[in-house]
Amino acid sequence: MSPESTAAAPRRRRFGWPQRVFSQVLLMQLAIATGVTVLATGLFLAPLSAQLDDQAMRRALAIAQTAASTEAAEDLAGSRPTADGPVQAEAERIRRATDAEYIVIMDMGGVRWSHTSPEQIGRVVSTDPSAALAGREVMEIDDGTLGRSARGKVPLRDGDGRIVGAVSVGIEYDSVRDRLFSAIPGLLLYAGGALAAGAIAAYLISRRLQRQTHDLAFSDISALLAEREAMLHGIREGVVALDSAGRIRLMNDEAQRLLGVASDGGGQPLEQVLGEGRTTDVLAGRVTGEDLVTVRGHRVLIANRMPTDDGGAVATLRDRTELEQLGRELDSTRGLIDALRAQDHEHANRLHTLLGLLELEMHEEAVEFVTEVVGVHRATAEQVTEKIHDPLLASLLVGKATVAAERGVSLRIAPDTLLPDRLVDPRGLVTVLGNLVDNAMDAAAGSIEPRVEVELWSRGRTAVLRVADSGPGVPAEQRELIFTEGWTTKELPVHGKRGLGLALVRRLAERQGGSARVEEAEGGGAEFVVVLPEALSELTEPESEPATAAEAR
Numbered sequence: 001m002s003p004e005s006t007a008a009a010p011r012r013r014r015f016g017w018p019q020r021v022f023s024q025v026l027l028m029q030l031a032i033a034t035g036v037t038v039l040a041t042g043l044f045l046a047p048l049s050a051q052l053d054d055q056a057m058r059r060a061l062a063i064a065q066t067a068a069s070t071e072a073a074e075d076l077a078g079s080r081p082t083a084d085g086p087v088q089a090e091a092e093r094i095r096r097a098t099d100a101e102y103i104v105i106m107d108m109g110g111v112r113w114s115h116t117s118p119e120q121i122g123r124v125v126s127t128d129p130s131a132a133l134a135g136r137e138v139m140e141i142d143d144g145t146l147g148r149s150a151r152g153k154v155p156l157r158d159g160d161g162r163i164v165g166a167v168s169v170g171i172e173y174d175s176v177r178d179r180l181f182s183a184i185p186g187l188l189l190y191a192g193g194a195l196a197a198g199a200i201a202a203y204l205i206s207r208r209l210q211r212q213t214h215d216l217a218f219s220d221i222s223a224l225l226a227e228r229e230a231m232l233h234g235i236r237e238g239v240v241a242l243d244s245a246g247r248i249r250l251m252n253d254e255a256q257r258l259l260g261v262a263s264d265g266g267g268q269p270l271e272q273v274l275g276e277g278r279t280t281d282v283l284a285g286r287v288t289g290e291d292l293v294t295v296r297g298h299r300v301l302i303a304n305r306m307p308t309d310d311g312g313a314v315a316t317l318r319d320r321t322e323l324e325q326l327g328r329e330l331d332s333t334r335g336l337i338d339a340l341r342a343q344d345h346e347h348a349n350r351l352h353t354l355l356g357l358l359e360l361e362m363h364e365e366a367v368e369f370v371t372e373v374v375g376v377h378r379a380t381a382e383q384v385t386e387k388i389h390d391p392l393l394a395s396l397l398v399g400k401a402t403v404a405a406e407r408g409v410s411l412r413i414a415p416d417t418l419l420p421d422r423l424v425d426p427r428g429l430v431t432v433l434g435n436l437v438d439n440a441m442d443a444a445a446g447s448i449e450p451r452v453e454v455e456l457w458s459r460g461r462t463a464v465l466r467v468a469d470s471g472p473g474v475p476a477e478q479r480e481l482i483f484t485e486g487w488t489t490k491e492l493p494v495h496g497k498r499g500l501g502l503a504l505v506r507r508l509a510e511r512q513g514g515s516a517r518v519e520e521a522e523g524g525g526a527e528f529v530v531v532l533p534e535a536l537s538e539l540t541e542p543e544s545e546p547a548t549a550a551e552a553r
Contacts, residue, residue: 029198029201029202030198033194033202034195057139057140057152059171060100060149060151060169061139061169063094064103064167064169065152065154067090067091067103067167067169068154068157071090072091072105073156073159073164074158074159076105077158081121081122083118083121087105088114088121091114100169102149102169102170103168104170106165106167107164107165108163108164113165127168129166131153132155134163135163136155137154137155139152149170149171153167236254238251238254238255238256238257238316238317239252239315239316240317241315242270242283242315243310246284247267247269248264248270250264250266251266252264259279260297261273270284279296282294285307291303292304295503295507297507298507298511300319301317302317303318350369353369381398387417387419388417388419390421390426392426392430393426393429396433396437397437400441404441407450408445408450409445410449410452411451411452412451412452413454414466417457418458419457419458420536422536423535423536425512432508433454433465435504435505436465436528436530437452437467442471443472443526444525447470447471453469454467460536461535462531463531464529464531465529465532466528468522469525473525474520474526479517482518483502483506483516502516514530514531
């Protein structure tokens with residue numbers, strides 16, 4: 001590119017179409033106001049000109065009718081067409097009185113008996129008088145010997161009503177045009193006022209748009225919108241924008257996935273799209289705070305809400321499900337480590353005891369001691385597997401029994417417990433039972449005689465879980481609140497928030513059409529009951545009791 005073309009480019013931009021929204025809108029509105037003003041003025045002048053023409057022709061016709069009603073017909077019959085005749089004198093008197101341009105009185109042959117120019121008297125008229133001589137009244141704009149004029153023609157009748165001639169009156173057309181032109185300055189004054197008001201309004205509107213658009217160009221706004229769409233639908237955080245009435249403005253793809261909705265719900269109320277619940281309350285701002293925990297379906301979400309200047313809000317959602325699961329696994333691992341550490345200490349004590357018995361050559365006592373220690377663990381495992389046939393649940397309870405024993409809590413299986421190996425979702429039931437047992441052990445740990453009782457039984461496809469503890473129990477006013485996400489009476493763990501276990505229990509139960517509730521246990525403490533109507537598959541063949549460890553031997 002040459003230096004000349006480089007230097008010319010800025011000059012072309014300077015005189016080209018402006019880029020800013022303020023300038024473009026102002027120019028467009030001024031052009032619209034000017035065009036409307038010009039159009040309105042033209043539309044007003046066009047009928048005004050026709051109206052003035054009509055008024056001039058009617059005035060000429062009225063003067064002609066006045067002239068025809070005088071004694072002109074008798075003077076026409078009793079005199080000759082001369083410049084000093086009575087017809088000319090009467091016509092000139094009426095012309096001067098009415099300020100007409102001319103009054104021409106003619107006979108049946110079209111010969112003038114009066115005229116503004118005396119030399120035209122006695123000559124035939126220059127325009128066709130046949131219509132007036134035939135008895136019709138005529139109004140027209142026409143050109144004659146005196147130029148363009150508004151004309152009125154009427155027949156001239158004698159005393160018997162016979163047509164003896166015609167009267168033609170003309171009003172100078174320049175006078176009509178002068179009246180039209182005289183009306184234009186006032187009209188333009190009003191039009192200018194309207195244009196000025198439109199310009200002021202356009203300026204104020206443009207200034208408001210300038211503030212709202214931060215003086216950006218339309219191309220910049222279009223680019224920002226495109227970038228916003230790409231960003232909102234590309235990020236891995238859910239974004240939900242709400243207006244001041246609580247209707248959804250925008251919901252990006254990740255938010256739809258996390259909330260489990262099929263569409264972005266644009267323009268619909270939040271409650272209509274998500275239904276009632278804590279998630280809706282958090283997004284609507286009825287629950288306040290930072291990093292609020294909520295459960296939607298099987299997902300654990302972290303929500304933050306930021307109000308906007310127009311009364312709406314933008315909420316962000318992060319998926320914490322995997323992190324929460326890892327945190328719970330970490331809690332479980334720590335619990336097992338503590339249990340293993342205690343078992344290691346206890347195992348060392350038992351080995352020391354066994355070593356002492358052997359050194360003292362108390363062999364029979366050593367055999368009895370080993371048999372007793374092994375028998376306790378075997379009895380616990382056999383008790384669980386006899387009543388709970390699913391291996392995952394049985395393993396969970398055996399492990400929990402070990403942890404409970406190390407914590408000084410008595411974990412027992414209720415006598416009526418019996419659960420077949422037909423679970424549809426064993427992992428879900430492990431989550432439910434594990435959360436309930438953990439909470440029960442925490443609650444019972446501080447009581448005088450800490451105990452936890454677990455009961456599982458089935459009827460058809462329905463499974464019922466009952467976990468009771470000897471803890472302080474749950475006050476009646478808090479029995480629904482404890483199932484709310486984020487509610488807890490425990491100290492926060494290192495990895496994050498508590499208050500999700502019971503919320504997940506209820507959510508998993510409700511997903512299967514069941515329920516979760518808490519009541520007062522017999523003898524004090526809390527009793528959690530979970531009913532799962534579709535927890536077991538259909539029974540296809542008679543169930544057989546599993547062989548116990550003794551029978552297997």
